[in-house]
Amino acid sequence: MLTRTATRLSQGIRQASSDVRRVTLIPGDGIGPEISSAVVKIFEAAKAPIDWDPVDVTPIKGKDGKMRIPPRCIELMHQNKVGLKGPLATPIGKGHRSLNLAVRLEFDLYANVRPCRSLAGHKTLYDNVDVVTIRENTEGEYSGIEHEVSKGVMQSIKLITEKASRNIANYAFEYARSQGRKMVTAVHKANIMRMSDGLFLRMCREEAAKYPDIKFKEAYLDTVCLNMVQDPSQYDVLVMPNLYGDILSDLCAGLVGGLGVTPSGNIGKDAAVFESVHGTAPDIAGQDKANPTALLLSSVMMLRYMKLNEHARKIENACFEAIAEGTCKTGDLGGNGTCTSFTNDIIARINNSD
Amino acid sequence: MSLISLSHLLVFLHLSHLSTQVPDTGQRHFQAQYGEIADPTGSDYEYDHDYVEKTNEFVPTLRPRMFTATVTRSYNHLKQKHYYHANMVDVKLHEENGFRTDGKIGRILPLFVMEKRPMLYQVCPQLIELYSVLEESTGATYLTTEYVEVATRIHHGWRRLTSVGFCVRASHPGVCGAKLPLMHLVGVGRKGNDNFYTTDMDEYSRVNTQDLLFRGTGRGPLFMLTRSVIAGASALQKAATMQLASRAIVTASAPKVEVATKLKVTSIPGDGVGPELIYCVKDIVEGTGIPIEFEEIFLSEVHYSRSSSIEEAIAAIARNNGVALKGAIEESAVRQHDHDAQGLNMQLRRQLDLFANVVHIKSLEGIKTRHKKPLDFVIVREQTEGEYSSLEHELVPGVIECLKITTEPNCARIAKFAFDYATKHGRKKVTCVHKANIMKLGDGLFLQVCKDTAKRYPRIEFDQMIIDNTCMQLVNAPEQFDVMVMPNLYGNIIDNLAAGLVGGAGVVTGKSFGRDFVIFEPGSRHSFQQAMGRGIANPAAMILSAANMLEHLHLVDHGNALRKAVEDVIREGKVRTRDLGGYSSTNEFADAVISKYTI
Numbered sequence: 001m002l003t004r005t006a007t008r009l010s011q012g013i014r015q016a017s018s019d020v021r022r023v024t025l026i027p028g029d030g031i032g033p034e035i036s037s038a039v040v041k042i043f044e045a046a047k048a049p050i051d052w053d054p055v056d057v058t059p060i061k062g063k064d065g066k067m068r069i070p071p072r073c074i075e076l077m078h079q080n081k082v083g084l085k086g087p088l089a090t091p092i093g094k095g096h097r098s099l100n101l102a103v104r105l106e107f108d109l110y111a112n113v114r115p116c117r118s119l120a121g122h123k124t125l126y127d128n129v130d131v132v133t134i135r136e137n138t139e140g141e142y143s144g145i146e147h148e149v150s151k152g153v154m155q156s157i158k159l160i161t162e163k164a165s166r167n168i169a170n171y172a173f174e175y176a177r178s179q180g181r182k183m184v185t186a187v188h189k190a191n192i193m194r195m196s197d198g199l200f201l202r203m204c205r206e207e208a209a210k211y212p213d214i215k216f217k218e219a220y221l222d223t224v225c226l227n228m229v230q231d232p233s234q235y236d237v238l239v240m241p242n243l244y245g246d247i248l249s250d251l252c253a254g255l256v257g258g259l260g261v262t263p264s265g266n267i268g269k270d271a272a273v274f275e276s277v278h279g280t281a282p283d284i285a286g287q288d289k290a291n292p293t294a295l296l297l298s299s300v301m302m303l304r305y306m307k308l309n310e311h312a313r314k315i316e317n318a319c320f321e322a323i324a325e326g327t328c329k330t331g332d333l334g335g336n337g338t339c340t341s342f343t344n345d346i347i348a349r350i351n352n353s354d
Numbered sequence: 355m356s357l358i359s360l361s362h363l364l365v366f367l368h369l370s371h372l373s374t375q376v377p378d379t380g381q382r383h384f385q386a387q388y389g390e391i392a393d394p395t396g397s398d399y400e401y402d403h404d405y406v407e408k409t410n411e412f413v414p415t416l417r418p419r420m421f422t423a424t425v426t427r428s429y430n431h432l433k434q435k436h437y438y439h440a441n442m443v444d445v446k447l448h449e450e451n452g453f454r455t456d457g458k459i460g461r462i463l464p465l466f467v468m469e470k471r472p473m474l475y476q477v478c479p480q481l482i483e484l485y486s487v488l489e490e491s492t493g494a495t496y497l498t499t500e501y502v503e504v505a506t507r508i509h510h511g512w513r514r515l516t517s518v519g520f521c522v523r524a525s526h527p528g529v530c531g532a533k534l535p536l537m538h539l540v541g542v543g544r545k546g547n548d549n550f551y552t553t554d555m556d557e558y559s560r561v562n563t564q565d566l567l568f569r570g571t572g573r574g575p576l577f578m579l580t581r582s583v584i585a586g587a588s589a590l591q592k593a594a595t596m597q598l599a600s601r602a603i604v605t606a607s608a609p610k611v612e613v614a615t616k617l618k619v620t621s622i623p624g625d626g627v628g629p630e631l632i633y634c635v636k637d638i639v640e641g642t643g644i645p646i647e648f649e650e651i652f653l654s655e656v657h658y659s660r661s662s663s664i665e666e667a668i669a670a671i672a673r674n675n676g677v678a679l680k681g682a683i684e685e686s687a688v689r690q691h692d693h694d695a696q697g698l699n700m701q702l703r704r705q706l707d708l709f710a711n712v713v714h715i716k717s718l719e720g721i722k723t724r725h726k727k728p729l730d731f732v733i734v735r736e737q738t739e740g741e742y743s744s745l746e747h748e749l750v751p752g753v754i755e756c757l758k759i760t761t762e763p764n765c766a767r768i769a770k771f772a773f774d775y776a777t778k779h780g781r782k783k784v785t786c787v788h789k790a791n792i793m794k795l796g797d798g799l800f801l802q803v804c805k806d807t808a809k810r811y812p813r814i815e816f817d818q819m820i821i822d823n824t825c826m827q828l829v830n831a832p833e834q835f836d837v838m839v840m841p842n843l844y845g846n847i848i849d850n851l852a853a854g855l856v857g858g859a860g861v862v863t864g865k866s867f868g869r870d871f872v873i874f875e876p877g878s879r880h881s882f883q884q885a886m887g888r889g890i891a892n893p894a895a896m897i898l899s900a901a902n903m904l905e906h907l908h909l910v911d912h913g914n915a916l917r918k919a920v921e922d923v924i925r926e927g928k929v930r931t932r933d934l935g936g937y938s939s940t941n942e943f944a945d946a947v948i949s950k951y952t953i
Contacts, residue, residue: 125724125829141741141758146795152762156796158741162752189843191685191697195746196756198687222850226878229724229829229854243789247821247847254826 021306024076025052028086030280031290036086038292038343039299045347046318048303048311053080057088057103069102077107077271082306084299085275101144104137109266109273110164111171112137112245115301116252116262121324122333126255129232133252134175135245136168136200137266142242160196160241165203171267172204172239173211183215184208187224187240187248200241224248228255253277260332263297265305272305274298288338291330293319296346318349617907620671620678621648622873625656626881627940628681630889631896634944635679638897641948644904644912649674655686655698664701671706676871679903681896682881695744699879703737706873708866709764710771711735713849713877718894720925721857721934729856731835734775735845736768737866742842760796760841762803769807771867772839776814783815784808787824787840787848800841821847828852853878860892860933861924863899865906872906874899889939892931894920897947911953919950 027036036054043050055073077083085103103109112135118127145157169186176184186204190197201218208216221244227234228248232255238248253262259278266273276294284290296319303312322328328345329335337345621636623629632648639646651670654661662670671678685697696704713733717723745757769786776784786804790797801818808816819827821844827834828851840848853862862877876895885891897920904913923929929946930936938946 142792144792146793148795152799154760154795154799156758156760156793158756158758160754160756189846190687192700192742192744193746193756194687194695194744195748196754199752199754222846222878223880225847226850226854226859226880229851230858243843247825247844250822251825251829251851254829258826258830 020049020051021082021308022051022053022080023302024073024080024083025054026057026073026083026085026088027054028280029089030087030282030285032086032088032280034286034288034290034339035276035292035295036084038339039084039295041343042296042315042318042346042350043299046311046315046350048308048315050303052084059102069106074106077273081271082302083271083273084295084302085273086295087276087278087280089280101142103273104266107268107271107273108138109268109271110136110138110167111175111267112249112264113175113267113301114249114253114262114264114277116249116256118256119261119323120320121326121329122257122261124255124257126232129252129255131228131232131235131252131255132175132179132181132237133245133249134168134172134237134239135249136164136239136241137245138242139164140242142246158193158196158243160199162199162203165200165241166207169204169207169239172237173207173214176214176237177211181214181237183217183236185217185219185224185235185238187219187221187238187244189221189244191220197241204239221248225251228252258332259294260291261293261297263294263301265298265301267305272302274302274305288340289331290339291332292339292343293323293333314350314353315346318346318353321349322346616645616647617909618647618649618674619903619907620667620674621650622653622667622678622680622683623650624681624881625654625684626682626883626886627891628683628881630887630891630940631876631893632679632681634893634940635896635900637941637944638916638948638951639900641944642912642916642951642953644916645909646904646907648679653683653698653702656684656688658686661698664698664705667702668705671871671873675907677903677907678871678873679896679900680873680875682876682879684881684883695746697744700742700744702873703866706868706871707738708868708871708873709736709738709767710867711737711845711849711864712775712867713852713862713864715852715856715862715877717856718861718921718924720921720927721861723856725832725855727833729832729852731832731852732775732779732781732837733845733848733852734768734772734837734839735849736764736839736841737845738842739764740842758793758796760799762799765800765803766807768839769804772804772837773807773811773814776837777811781814781837783817783836784811785824785835785838786816786818787821787838787844788818789821789844791820797841804839824848825851828855850878858892858933859895860931861894861898863895863902865899865902872903874903874906889941890932891940892933893940893943894924894931897944915951915953916947919947919952922950923947 025036025040027033040052053076055070055076057069057073060070083103113132114135115132116129117131118124118129139159139161141156141158143157143159145159147155149155172184175181184204186201188197188201190201204216204218208214221240224235224238225248228251232252238245240248249264250259253259256262259276262277264275264277266275276298278294281290296315300312300316300319303309303315322342322345323333326337326342326345327335328337328341330337330339330342335342621632623632632650636648638644639648649670651662651667652660653664653667683698683702685699702708711734713735715729715731715733717727717729739759739761741756741758743757743759745759746754748754772784775781784804786801788797788801790801804818805816808814821840824838824844825847828848832852832855838848849862849864850859853859856862859876859878859880859882864875864877864879866873866875876899882891898917901913901917901920904910904916923943923946924934927936929938929943931938931940931943
């Protein structure tokens with residue numbers, strides 16, 4: 001039986017109402033389609049004013065022979081300005097840029113935000129984690145600029161610009177203020193990389209001066225790693241360049257239960273893509289075993305970004321309750337349920353809370 | 355100096371070779387191929403010719419073991435016995451390849467290399483039994499290294515056999531004053547009769563051990579041995595020509611050495627709590643009678659005007675056995691010299707060429723951790739290049755480029771180090787940590803070199819993992835790791851992460867290895883400025899590093915006793931510093947260690 005939304009999905013009908021926001025949906029590969037449809041169902045149950053535009057981002061060969069994102073996707077993104085992305089398969093070391101990177105660069109999504117919070121029903125060794133890692137997303141070590149200088153000598157360039165550093169620092173403080181966070185810590189290695197991380201730090205300090213209500217600290221990367229595994233509660237919001245952010249955000253995700261329960265958002269000046277950062281899990285694809293939590297929490301972040309806080313709260317609470325109390329959790333959360341049963345549980349809770 | 359020594363040795367060997375012409379008939383020539391015969395000891399050994407050709411240098415891998423010799427067996431019809439011979443011609447090949455001693459690690463490479471050592475076991479089964487007989491008869495304590503076994507087997511087993519070979523091995527000399535057998539220089543016996551010559555080096559135990567093992571660049575011992583060998587050789591020659599039938603023991607004339615009672619090492623206190631921790635170690639050394647003397651060098655970026663220069667520091671380390679105990683040097687944000695883009699730490703590491711940093715993550719009983727698993731893994735980190743190359747420049751105002759350099763020789767070096775380390779310490783798996791999916795050229799090169807190196811060590815499992823995943827795995831399932839090898843920055847991250855897993859920066863030890871120098875320091879290098887002068891820092895890491903240093907200096911008993919004392923104190927749990935949940939001070943911890951120290 002096709003639901004209303006599914007019909008719209010297949011027919012691409014646009015709703016006339018201006019309340020409804022359109023969101024580009026990239027289901028992704030592997031378990032992507034399953035969890036995307038789970039999210040769509042949950043949104044429908046929560047009556048969130050979102051209409052989805054699903055697209056396929058498999059790169060196609062452009063006229064110049066290079067692989068590019070299909071132009072339709074780019075069109076839609078520019079139109080909708082908000083996207084929700086499932087897991088994409090990235091070939092390692094194949095030479096062409098990864099799709100994630102391409103999406104980020106296309107829309108200048110300069111901030112990657114990953115809130116890591118311990119889940120009530122999912123016990124890990126760390127119970128009191130509530131950290132948000134904000135990572136500069138466009139430059140740094142991942143500029144992709146590498147050369148073989150001479151035989152056997154490789155040079156990778158790490159680029160730090162004032163503009164990008166200022167943007168990310170500004171975003172971090174804005175985020176902290178809007179989310180009611182108390183402290184922002186800049187993570188760096190300016191003792192070794194004096195100029196590059198020094199510039200990053202300077203920008204952070206300048207921004208910190210503009211937000212006197214938020215505490216600002218600086219910490220070395222190794223100190224943060226050391227302390228994070230001993231006592232994660234001492235950190236609140238962390239802001240850092242690209243590479244450190246990548247590693248630290250994965251570390252924090254590991255503290256709360258892995259990539260399967262961690263949301264992530266890539267924010268730009270006027271566009272944003274929220275994604276699940278786990279892999280495509282091809283071994284369980286199609287078996288209804290996938291855990292939609294990561295994508296669901298990312299979509300909740302998306303709702304908050306779009307200022308639909310009420311719906312966000314509803315869905316989020318239902319999700320947390322389902323993990324904390326429910327018996328329908330998927331296997332990786334320690335339950336015996338399936339993706340469908342978990343989704344239905346959440347939908348039921350949303351309906352009950354109304 | 356070593357070349358001279360080697361050639362002398364060679365002369366000796368050639369003499370012996372000439373004297374071992376076996377006219378017996380029925381000679382069968384065994385040529386075992388490496389790898390075809392199962393190694394009875396179950397470990398893998400290899401000598402890397404490629405590497406030597408490239409740089410003409412031999413990095414002292416901790417367990418370089420490769421034996422090449424042609425073993426021949428002959429049958430004497432008259433006596434109806436088998437005789438075994440090892441052909442010494444192969445040794446010359448190795449000398450050309452720049453074979454040199456490895457005094458830093460306290461080990462002298464075998465002067466002839468028996469590749470077919472397993473074959474030797476096969477063809478000389480009786481040698482294995484003779485080993486225990488030898489031990490009983492001489493009452494000597496031998497180390498259980500392959501070298502020794504081979505040497506002793508040959509030593510004893512060839513009493514009645516024709517000359518075989520010549521193995522030199524440095525055993526642990528112990529402390530001056532104690533009578534421990536030092537080295538047994540096995541001489542070459544003569545064909546056909548019962549003569550064999552040994553040089554018993556017991557008397558050296560009463561002599562300066564420093565001289566024995568660490569004269570300058572560690573070539574001393576070989577030189578000294580060689581002199582005695584030459585003495586022995588000439589005696590042999592004489593005996594050969596004069597057809598002496600009696601068994602003669604040649605004792606080498608002891609060269610004039612200065613008698614010192616303590617081994618000297620350099621200490622670099624550093625900044626923050628470094629000085630307190632080093633002084634704590636000094637107190638322990640004085641309180642327990644460990645024969646170590648520290649020469650302190652003040653190196654500091656913050657106090658740059660009073661700091662010694664790097665050259666002075668290097669000279670000090672070089673003259674004190676090439677060993678140093680170091681605290682953390684804080685990098686100063688106040689740059690005084692614009693051209694000194696590198697901090698003191700990097701300068702020290704580069705100039706001493708300390709390319710490998712080894713941090714041993716081991717759970718200590720008595721320290722509560724979240725995961726409650728007994729961890730024991732090693733992190734090998736490349737320390738001289740990578741992200742810490744300090745090559746930064748401002749392209750235009752507001753745009754800064756920082757270069758990360760990855761070179762193949764350095765990658766090869768660290769990869770080989772990791773695998774050799776794993777071999778030596780009986781580790782089963784080496785994991786390469788990288789980010790080659792993003793940094794395809796830089797980390798791709800590192801990964802590729804590691805993979806290529808792994809092929810030469812078939813008995814060690816090789817695995818690779820991306821750094822992000824590694825962090826997650828370390829937090830959730832750290833027991834899966836054994837030896838990890840990685841470039842500079844990731845090493846920094848993983849060192850600290852893993853240190854946090856087993857109790858923090860106060861309990862983890864690290865060693866920085868170079869070809870000629872070793873520096874012992876706490877594993878995660880934090881100067882802990884907040885605790886400076888308050889006497890609350892945990893000295894366990896520094897004390898355990900000192901124990902590692904003692905072991906390196908061949909004061910193994912002292913090192914083990916010190917380590918055991920620290921472990922006992924921590925296990926007992928009565929004296930705990932703040933990071934372990936108590937309120938004891940640094941000095942109280944030191945006192946506890948001294949009281950628990952028994953040798």
